[in-house]
Amino acid sequence: MTVIEIEGMSKSYKGRHVLTDVSLQVEQGEIFGIAGPNGAGKTTTVECMSGLRERDGGVLRVLGLDPQRDRRELLPRIGVQLQEAALPDALKVGEALKMYASFYDKPADWRKLMDEWGLADRQRSSFASLSGGWKQRLFIALALVGNPEVVFLDELTTGLDPSARRMTWGLVREVRDRGVTVVLVTHFMDEAQALCDRMAIIDQGRVITHGTPGELITQGRTESLEDAYFALTGGQAA
Numbered sequence: 001m002t003v004i005e006i007e008g009m010s011k012s013y014k015g016r017h018v019l020t021d022v023s024l025q026v027e028q029g030e031i032f033g034i035a036g037p038n039g040a041g042k043t044t045t046v047e048c049m050s051g052l053r054e055r056d057g058g059v060l061r062v063l064g065l066d067p068q069r070d071r072r073e074l075l076p077r078i079g080v081q082l083q084e085a086a087l088p089d090a091l092k093v094g095e096a097l098k099m100y101a102s103f104y105d106k107p108a109d110w111r112k113l114m115d116e117w118g119l120a121d122r123q124r125s126s127f128a129s130l131s132g133g134w135k136q137r138l139f140i141a142l143a144l145v146g147n148p149e150v151v152f153l154d155e156l157t158t159g160l161d162p163s164a165r166r167m168t169w170g171l172v173r174e175v176r177d178r179g180v181t182v183v184l185v186t187h188f189m190d191e192a193q194a195l196c197d198r199m200a201i202i203d204q205g206r207v208i209t210h211g212t213p214g215e216l217i218t219q220g221r222t223e224s225l226e227d228a229y230f231a232l233t234g235g236q237a238a
């Protein structure tokens with residue numbers, strides 16, 4: 001079943017085109033990756049999908065709803081973790097989960113969620129005292145507190161050490177394994193290869209290719225996804 005359908009989506013900021021004719025489909029229960037160079041339009045795409053920005057043109061349906069027109073109906077059914085998300089320093093883990101749960105009519109049991117995501121021991125820890133890996137664990141739990149059918153995760157592992165990244169990958173798989181559809185923006189091709197069932201590469205506001213990581217490697221005629229990424233975007237490895 002198709003959960004997200006985008007056809008010919010466009011968006012400009014102050015007359016400058018940042019998305020041009022973006023078309024994508026995300027299927028139920030998959031981890032769908034969005035990769036591409038800085039400024040390519042990845043976050044804008046996710047923001048349009050999650051109803052945080054208005055597109056200028058094209059068709060966009062998430063769970064059959066238009067994020068602009070049907071925003072109120074859609075918001076309780078999705079979860080969003082934004083790039084560089086932050087909470088007030090003094091807010092405690094338990095307080096954050098309880099507060100987010102209060103935003104929804106039918107939230108998950110936030111105490112149960114806290115247990116499931118291993119956060120119970122840190123219930124009284126302030127946000128500022130958490131390491132990067134634990135902050136991300138909290139953000140994933142917060143994105144799930146409304147029992148969403150789709151979650152959007154934007155650069156979830158940027159700045160994390162290798163073990164925190166691996167831990168976070170495990171959590172993202174767990175979310176998918178619960179039947180939730182995951183849209184994941186990432187700059188890391190090892191991450192895309194490890195996690196994504198399918199992915200798209202966006203460059204200069206256009207989808208230049210999409211498919212499984214294996215299909216992209218075949219398209220790029222390379223041996224790794226990172227090499228395929230460089231071949232397909234015409235970029236240079238540093």
Ligand SMILES: Nc1ncnc2c1ncn2[C@@H]1O[C@H](COP(=O)(O)OP(=O)(O)OP(=O)(O)O)[C@@H](O)[C@H]1O
Binds near residue numbers: 013014018039040042
């Ligand atoms: N609110 C805004 N007003 C004006 N321009 C914006 C705004 N938000 C983003 N842009 C511009 O739109 C383009 C696409 O930005 P976007 O954040 O979607 O890219 P991205 O692919 O997510 O980049 P990155 O990998 O650096 O996070 C960039 O050139 C950016 O500077």
